[in-house]
Amino acid sequence: MTTLHATDTETMVRVCHVDQLTPELGVAALVGETQVALFLLSDGSVHAVQNLDPFSGASVISRGITGSKGDIPTIASPIYKQVFSLLTGECLSTMDKEPKNGASPNLATYRITSDNGQVYINLAGGE
Amino acid sequence: MSATSNTTSPKQIVVVGGGMVAHRFTEAMRARDTAGEFAVTVLAEEPRRPYDRVALTSYFTGRHPEDLELGDRDLWDHPLVTLHRDARVVEIDRELRTVTDKHGKTYPYDHLVMATGSYAWTPPTEGADLPGVFVYRTIDDVAALRIYVEERAKEEGRPVRGAVIGGGLLGLEAAGALQELGATSTVIQFNDRLMNLQVDEGGGAALGRLVENLGVTVKVNTATQSIKPNKTGRVGHLVFANGGEQLADVVVFATGVRPRDELGREAGLHIGERGGIVVDDTCLTSDASVSAIGEVACIQGACIGLIAPGNTMAEIAVDRLLGGSSEFPGADTAAKLKLLGVDVASFGDAHGTTPGALELVYADPVAGVYKKLVLTDDARTLLGGVLVGDASSYASLRPMVGSELGGDPAGWLLPEGAIERPNVELPDAANVCSCNNVSAGTIRGAVTDHECTDIASVKACTKAGTSCGSCLPLVKKIVGTELEKAGIEISNALCEHFEFSRAQLFDAIQVSELRTFSEIIERFGKGRGCDVCKPTIGSVLASLHNEHVLAEDRAALQDTNDRVMANMQKDGTYSVVPRVPGGEILPEHLILIGQVAKDYGLYTKITGGQRLDLFGARLEQLPEIWQRLVDAGMESGQAYGKSLRTVKSCVGSTWCRFGVQDSTTMAIALELRYRGLRSPHKLKMGVSGCARECAEARGKDVGIIATDNGWNVYVGGNGGFTPVHAQLLVEDVDDDMVFKVIDRYLMFYIRTADRLQRTAPWQQDYEGGLDAIREIVVNDSLGICADLDAHMERHVDTYEDEWAAVLRDPERLRQFSSFINAPETPDPTLAYMPERGQRRPATDEERENSPVLIASPTLEIRS
Numbered sequence A: 001m002t003t004l005h006a007t008d009t010e011t012m013v014r015v016c017h018v019d020q021l022t023p024e025l026g027v028a029a030l031v032g033e034t035q036v037a038l039f040l041l042s043d044g045s046v047h048a049v050q051n052l053d054p055f056s057g058a059s060v061i062s063r064g065i066t067g068s069k070g071d072i073p074t075i076a077s078p079i080y081k082q083v084f085s086l087l088t089g090e091c092l093s094t095m096d097k098e099p100k101n102g103a104s105p106n107l108a109t110y111r112i113t114s115d116n117g118q119v120y121i122n123l124a125g126g127e
Numbered sequence B: 001m002s003a004t005s006n007t008t009s010p011k012q013i014v015v016v017g018g019g020m021v022a023h024r025f026t027e028a029m030r031a032r033d034t035a036g037e038f039a040v041t042v043l044a045e046e047p048r049r050p051y052d053r054v055a056l057t058s059y060f061t062g063r064h065p066e067d068l069e070l071g072d073r074d075l076w077d078h079p080l081v082t083l084h085r086d087a088r089v090v091e092i093d094r095e096l097r098t099v100t101d102k103h104g105k106t107y108p109y110d111h112l113v114m115a116t117g118s119y120a121w122t123p124p125t126e127g128a129d130l131p132g133v134f135v136y137r138t139i140d141d142v143a144a145l146r147i148y149v150e151e152r153a154k155e156e157g158r159p160v161r162g163a164v165i166g167g168g169l170l171g172l173e174a175a176g177a178l179q180e181l182g183a184t185s186t187v188i189q190f191n192d193r194l195m196n197l198q199v200d201e202g203g204g205a206a207l208g209r210l211v212e213n214l215g216v217t218v219k220v221n222t223a224t225q226s227i228k229p230n231k232t233g234r235v236g237h238l239v240f241a242n243g244g245e246q247l248a249d250v251v252v253f254a255t256g257v258r259p260r261d262e263l264g265r266e267a268g269l270h271i272g273e274r275g276g277i278v279v280d281d282t283c284l285t286s287d288a289s290v291s292a293i294g295e296v297a298c299i300q301g302a303c304i305g306l307i308a309p310g311n312t313m314a315e316i317a318v319d320r321l322l323g324g325s326s327e328f329p330g331a332d333t334a335a336k337l338k339l340l341g342v343d344v345a346s347f348g349d350a351h352g353t354t355p356g357a358l359e360l361v362y363a364d365p366v367a368g369v370y371k372k373l374v375l376t377d378d379a380r381t382l383l384g385g386v387l388v389g390d391a392s393s394y395a396s397l398r399p400m401v402g403s404e405l406g407g408d409p410a411g412w413l414l415p416e417g418a419i420e421r422p423n424v425e426l427p428d429a430a431n432v433c434s435c436n437n438v439s440a441g442t443i444r445g446a447v448t449d450h451e452c453t454d455i456a457s458v459k460a461c462t463k464a465g466t467s468c469g470s471c472l473p474l475v476k477k478i479v480g481t482e483l484e485k486a487g488i489e490i491s492n493a494l495c496e497h498f499e500f501s502r503a504q505l506f507d508a509i510q511v512s513e514l515r516t517f518s519e520i521i522e523r524f525g526k527g528r529g530c531d532v533c534k535p536t537i538g539s540v541l542a543s544l545h546n547e548h549v550l551a552e553d554r555a556a557l558q559d560t561n562d563r564v565m566a567n568m569q570k571d572g573t574y575s576v577v578p579r580v581p582g583g584e585i586l587p588e589h590l591i592l593i594g595q596v597a598k599d600y601g602l603y604t605k606i607t608g609g610q611r612l613d614l615f616g617a618r619l620e621q622l623p624e625i626w627q628r629l630v631d632a633g634m635e636s637g638q639a640y641g642k643s644l645r646t647v648k649s650c651v652g653s654t655w656c657r658f659g660v661q662d663s664t665t666m667a668i669a670l671e672l673r674y675r676g677l678r679s680p681h682k683l684k685m686g687v688s689g690c691a692r693e694c695a696e697a698r699g700k701d702v703g704i705i706a707t708d709n710g711w712n713v714y715v716g717g718n719g720g721f722t723p724v725h726a727q728l729l730v731e732d733v734d735d736d737m738v739f740k741v742i743d744r745y746l747m748f749y750i751r752t753a754d755r756l757q758r759t760a761p762w763q764q765d766y767e768g769g770l771d772a773i774r775e776i777v778v779n780d781s782l783g784i785c786a787d788l789d790a791h792m793e794r795h796v797d798t799y800e801d802e803w804a805a806v807l808r809d810p811e812r813l814r815q816f817s818s819f820i821n822a823p824e825t826p827d828p829t830l831a832y833m834p835e836r837g838q839r840r841p842a843t844d845e846e847r848e849n850s851p852v853l854i855a856s857p858t859l860e861i862r863s
């Protein structure tokens, strides 16, 4: 997690306190119209990716299982088990499926900042 | 092999065509020409490396062109191999021994190999040149088809109407591809049935019904006269010879192939009556410096449109060049296909043309199954067959063509288990993989002589199973048997994080007494885990300690369903299936379930397991729904979870005039005893009150059937993908003994089975089978029964209603909120449509186009 810089404040939305997160158990957050999946890993890092699962079209990534592939921390979709990098959002295993409606197989990632334990999501930081 | 050394420069072989057979030729040459006697130059018309044409259709299900490439790319970097792509040969000069490509470049040859394959033939039809008409032969063909369909769909804003002319193998593949692209498809067949070349009349009729059930329209006995344009000048509709018409936005011709023999013809090579470059059994043409292989070759009087004989020809051509003496043995035209998800197979003399041949037919029109065996006149030797709808016995039957079946041949036709199938071991000479001509002996040799210890290495070593894949079940079986004989253990590593099998991990966790995932992975594994090992360990911990699935760090280990204790649906909502032990239910409880469904607008359905399923509950609604059930003395139930699902019962002796024992009371007792028990896969049970078996108990993992003297206990039954009937474990036992043997059987299964291995395959694979298991659980041959009993006792004693437990625990309840910063806000992306008075998730199309979508009453109507 990076620390807060004053210039970031306009694009950032506070979503929760870090104490509200359970290690390795994702939660969903609603930032404007966008659903974000938020993960606190056991090494203390926090990651945010899009909650929409490109392969099922359901907003469920926050309810997947975290893990690792080599050194990369990952999240597996609960519906068809595709695996994504929590660092870049890249789809690491498509399970031989195509995303729905021509969507990108990768997840958007969002920048997280923290200030005094408060977790902020910066939607503009995503791609 | 001749003894030329490579001090002289290698002889030049030029291969015209860069298709599947050209690839096999080049690969075989490099594998066998160890002295470097020959250099191979492949001139290919297509702009890519040789690819797997057989798998062309998988291009539509997301595979990329590169994924279809054949073999190892390194082949093309070999110093004695050159591949020129986009280099169609336009002329052969047999005097000078050169060929010239379209760029005007000339290549000298010592030996020429023609491997130009076939082209897709279209009958002369008015309008066949309109935009929107396609054939189905190359990657470029299918890529163009895909783009056209996608663009038309966008323009029209409705599903594209597709028509396939030709109802053979290729036509059905094309119809499947159109469906995959979201188009509707109609197959127009000139003949009186689909796949008339492979299947007989009965098989064709069964196939027609199955294909229509999948939403493909089939028109047989229909000749297409012309294709008419619409007002934009593209394909608009078809006109048939009988005067009928049909709207179509895209047309695919799948009316057969013709050999690409034009070059050979111009060069004066001998051409067959119906086309193709004529070759002898050594694949030589009328010019001894020219061979022809694959679909372009007319061998033994015909061109053969299958890959297996083409590969055989490639091997023969190589063998002959290297001084060998192999000859073409005749083609195996056996084929097994999964067209549109329907199994179709034909092999040997499928049409029963051998004099005196007997035909044995089994047809179940309701299930859409048709099977035929062709046998010699004494009904002993298998000559061929046709299987439609259920081709599971294909892999075993095809290699037995020409051998005696042994036992009652009907055993191969009737549904599994109706008659005992004789257990014949295949002779070494039997051809197991017809695509690549690999015999049972070669596969055994890979294990015994080449030290292959898994399927992947056997495939790489022998090529068996690398083309159509239909022989894989048999290859696996042979490899497994051989490994077992050799006493070799197959790698059972769970995933990249654990080297152990599930059973080993179970022991390790039990012995080490570790209770958290982090300790376990630190001690026995590496990394952070994944969606394979985490749920497995979650399940092992639950089996061992019967603590709450969400206790300690365990929530993060569970699959979604276990994590929220309900089944996730396709849109991310959940289903709730209240427990109804034994299927017996109070009217008050029925009313309550109905009331809950009404209050939350849940789609309601009666399940196949004697329960009521309520679909469409949102994450944040689950605790309220459970509370309603708990308050009325019910609990939710596992329709998720690798644990006991339901115990199905019949009404039994209390009401039924035939019942001999009280099956309902027994079923309730069993469900209450084993509910919540975590296991490698789900568990189902059934209890029938007499031998009429109305509860279908023998289809369950554990089935109990009443006898005059007590109960018969059957184990290892399975529905699902591979149905198996349960086998008798003990006979005529009393209630206590029923519980005792089931306790032990289940505990032993939980300790030793693989991840996601149900009781049926576990029991089959267990060394010594059910007899050995009976020794262990009835006669205590391993001396572990006391331990198994104590373990189950602990489970029964510590059972708690896991849903009620969540309701009592504010910490766990917090996990049931939709958004961490808006816990009550429903997922705004959910959308529903009404159907027969209930709701169902809206389709993508409806989401885009429909004005009004309804959600549950607690969600406002969205537009």
Ligand code: SRM
Binding pocket: B567, B568, B569, B575, B576, B577, B605, B606, B607, B608, B609, B610, B611, B612, B613, B638, B639, B640, B645, B646, B682, B684, B699, B700, B717, B718, B719, B720, B721, B722, B758
């Ligand atoms: C609801 C139900 C269909 C129905 O509407 O009737 C159903 C629905 C599902 N079945 Fe089933 N099965 C249902 C009865 C069956 C039966 C029939 C039976 O139990 O009598 C079978 C064949 C018998 C058997 O299991 O041996 C059956 C064979 C399967 C299989 C294949 C198992 C196999 O060994 O091949 C799966 C896949 C799996 O478990 O891995 C499956 C999986 C599923 C899942 C869990 C798939 C999923 O992950 O979403 C479905 C969840 C439904 C839900 O969300 O509630 N379902 N399923 C039935 C629930 C019965 C119940 O009350 O618990």
Ligand SMILES: Cc1cc2nc3c(=O)[nH]c(=O)nc-3n(C[C@H](O)[C@H](O)[C@H](O)COP(=O)(O)OP(=O)(O)OC[C@H]3O[C@@H](n4cnc5c(N)ncnc54)[C@H](O)[C@@H]3O)c2cc1C
Binding pocket: B016, B017, B018, B019, B020, B021, B022, B043, B044, B045, B046, B053, B054, B055, B056, B057, B087, B088, B089, B090, B115, B116, B117, B118, B136, B137, B138, B170, B173, B260, B263, B293, B294, B295, B296, B304, B305, B306, B307, B308, B310, B335, B337, B468
């Ligand atoms: C969709 C589909 C599904 C199929 N499914 C099966 C199946 O399940 N089982 C089965 O056994 N078979 C199947 N087949 C048939 C199988 O693909 C062919 O039998 C096999 O590809 C034949 O190999 P080949 O090398 O003889 O011809 P091809 O693979 O057709 O290769 C010939 C190549 O030569 C090139 N060529 C032609 N003329 C020239 C020239 N003058 N100069 C340079 N290059 C030239 C062509 O462009 C082509 O690339 C299927 C075919 C298709 C299209």
Ligand code: SF4
Binding pocket: B650, B651, B652, B653, B656, B657, B658, B659, B660, B663, B688, B689, B690, B691, B692, B693, B694, B695
């Ligand atoms: S199994 Fe026997 S006892 Fe049970 S309902 Fe059927 S006939 Fe009656």
Ligand code: FES
Binding pocket: B432, B433, B434, B435, B436, B464, B465, B466, B467, B468, B469, B470, B471, B472
């Ligand atoms: S039979 Fe086709 S790959 Fe073996």
